[in-house]
Amino acid sequence: MIHGRRHRVLVYAGAFLLLLFSVVPVLWIGFSSILPENAILSFPPDWLSYGLTLDNYNYIFTGEIPTSHEVTGQMRTMISQEVRRVPRTVFNSAVIAFGVMLINLIAGSLAAYPYARLQFPGRAITFFYITLSRLVPPVALAIPYYIIVQRLGLLDTYWSLILIYSVLTLPFTILILTLYFRGIPKEVEEAAQLDGCNVYQLLYRIVIPLALPSLIGTGLFAFMLSYSEFLFGLLITQSIKTRTLPVLLGSVAWNPDVTWGLLSASIFIGIIPTLLLIVPVWRYMVQGLTSGAFQ
DSSP: OHHHHHHHHHHHHHHHHHHHHHHHHHHHHHHHTTSOHHHHTOSSOOOGGGOOOOHHHHHHHHOOOOGGGGSTTSOTTOOOGGGGGHHHHHHHHHHHHHHHHHHHHHHHHHHHHHHHHOOOTTHHHHHHHHHHHTTSOHHHHHHHHHHHHHHTTOTTSHHHHHHHHHHHHHHHHHHHHHHHHHHSOHHHHHHHHHTTOOHHHHIIIIIHHHTHHHHHHHHHHHHHHHHTOOHHHHHHOOSTTTOOHHHHHHHHHTOTTOOHHHHHHHHHHHHHHHHHHHHHHHHHHHHHHHHHHHO
16 A cells, blocks of 8 residues: 555656656746846846736737837847747748648558558568668768759758658658558448448548547647758758748857847747647547557
8 A cells, every 4th residue: 555655656756747847948938938138137036026028029020129128228239130030930830841741641541551451562571661761860861861852953942841751750650550540440341342442432431530530640740740850951941931940949049149038939939839739649649549559
């Protein structure tokens, strides 16, 4: 009894520490983004006496200088036009990630079903190769991918990043969907075949609707991975036309003319899409994984 209670206490304590480690930085970024600059830099901390403000967000979207930067004695140069590009890069990252998600849903479904149900030469070895290919470090692929994209004339385009991110995320999607498709009772598919469904009708009308939770989970997971990728975004994009959010935030973080408030607001704007996706990804991804593993 005592041993079980200690074990429970340790589990809850570990979960609480993990929660603090994960949530506190996000809360701090959000709070810092609505504080005047002199409040953030006050010591000892006296944040609430300065009040809250949306000036940092207003500057990012409209260019209006925050009032805290107009106070006498403030370092007027500590502000940068670079943060005003954040909305554009959020749009770029979202477009690219959405394209990757669509490719994962379509190509992943078409690839996973044969591995789950059909027998064909090379089935085992190709599936083994696909699943292990994701273990290759992305940095080892950076130069070859750059040369390929350059030869194809796709530098500084959405399509180059969509194709690269699709290659990087498809192995995981195929693996998860294959496990899930294997968990669908064969009797359901056999009954549909008796009614005259061919392979494509079977996949479209029966398998995909039954596998919807796993499809949503893997699609959103591919979206999040693509949205937050940095290395290839840095190599392939050359202008604000296609530059992604992680690349811009990396540049903003090293910019000496960006204040803590503006940096925090930029980061918080960038993570809003991923924060909105946490619940559906967790719900559908876990449901898809457990169903594929235990059915």
